[in-house]
Amino acid sequence: MPANRFNAFTDYGIGIGLRVPHYAHILEKKPVVDWFEIISENFMVDGGRPLHVLDQILEQYRVVQHGVSMYFGSADKPDRAHLRKLKALVRRTKTPWLSDHLCWGSVDGTFTHDLLPMPYTFSAAKRTAEKIRYVRDYLEVPICVENVSSYAEFHVSEMTEWEFLSEVVERADCGILLDVNNIYVSSKNHNFDPYAYVNGVPPDRVGQIHVAGHTKFEKYILDTHDHPVLDPVWKLYAHAIARSGVTATLLEWDDRIPSFNEVHHEALKANEFIGGARAANFARRALPKKR
């Protein structure tokens, strides 16, 4: 049963990112994994080994697409050639939903290949939501937008990040990929309460959750994805699933990538918290409602 109305994949379980250093292990050993998240752009190619590997993975596993270059918040219009390639991949993977970031990263067709923070304004929210709707209608697949980690804020912002995220997803009528590590990183960089963030987004729109590791520097925290998940992030994760219900969860580990087993083991730690959320959910349903 879905945990919320945007979460038709409550039982998807715990996935990990499909990364090149693990290809041989996965294809040879065929380990049991609930699902893999792929970076769409790595497979938006015309041929060769990447697509061959992907096809082998698709024979064995469920795959969900995660993008890094749609730039819903960019002033540029969506590029039709880019969308055509993405749609071809969507058809290939049969991804049940597709996620990308609530950010921008290109202007005038020049790409920074970064996930840059949005100015949190109503006009930007409106435009971003229009773009999400357009992309969703073109791709014909549900979309979840992910909050990014950030290191800068704009003077022009009119609201908090979580208010902006809520405004966008309500206007676009789409789901949220809630990255609790990103919330934690940004909370330290911008001095806000990460729990206020989680409490501030509509729980019924959370369709997927990301967890990851980060690195602390003297004056800021960097979202490096090169460590195990830290305790405060797991606690925030527990809080998020207590609000949204059990949700498809994915561990991101993108740099200094250890063995497949180590990454998978780290991801499966989420089960400790999912058990608690299931119990709480069951108790909530079992108790008689107050009149």
Next chain:
Amino acid sequence: MKAPGLRPPPKHAPKKLRTEADLRALQRMMTHALVQPLTADDELAPRWHDGRPMAEVVAEFIKPNDRLTAGERLKIYSISYWYRLIDAVYEDAPGLRGLLGEKKFSALVRAYLAKYPSRSFTMRNLCARLPQFIREEPRWTAPHTGVALAVARFEWAQTVAFDGEARPVLTPDDVADVPPARLRLGLQPYLSLLALDWPVDDYVIAVKERDALRNDASNAIDRGPRAASRKKVRRPRRRRVFVVVHRYDLRLFYKRVDPAAFQILEALAAGRTLARAVAAAGRGVQPEQVREWFATWMELGWFCKRAGRLSGRS
């Protein structure tokens, strides 16, 4: 610095964001600040385009916090931008790096990215204009510009061969009924024909083998651009070679071909008929030899339909 495609920034950052034009102005402003080359100490450039202090301009649109100034916050993004792209070029151009050495290669890459920032959604295409840049600005590779250009072309061809499009392979049956005077064969889009004045195929293989050995021998995390000592691979000596960079069974291959064979392939790629392509190779080439070449090329799957039509059938 004016990047191709990236329009000039507004004079000042918008104070309010009401329209799409305001959003675009803010994004242009920040992109210009990000892609401005860093100083030798990896600091933001001290001055904006119009001569104002960079810190003053950045403070117009980015808020400081209790630990970092607006400029310091932007610097996190700018460093991340530069090193992400530099790392990607390092990964795709190990031969060029080996040829020029760390310092010179780093300067080349920074100058290249400053002139040609990414215009693609994927970093896969980042080195596409590197050969063009080396031709346009030889000072970054002098006195080895010729060989550097050959390596850059060869390494870009590898990227194309790795994940370029493969069209359905033509079989002998597909073309059996078409007379050579009418038959036009397409070459696979992933295949590159390179006439090179230096045997850089051998050179790049040697560099990759050296790097692979170095990585196998050490558990230390590869710092990529900041890697220190490297055993030198001898720079190639000038010698004309004809190389086809292609893939077979999903693996990259470099095949040296005879000059006459290369001429035939180039003529086919240019859209000539089979008869004219073979004639382009000159009279000295034996028919037996040409048949052998074609048998090999067919076996390697190099021929496909030309875009839009099968062949010279009409």
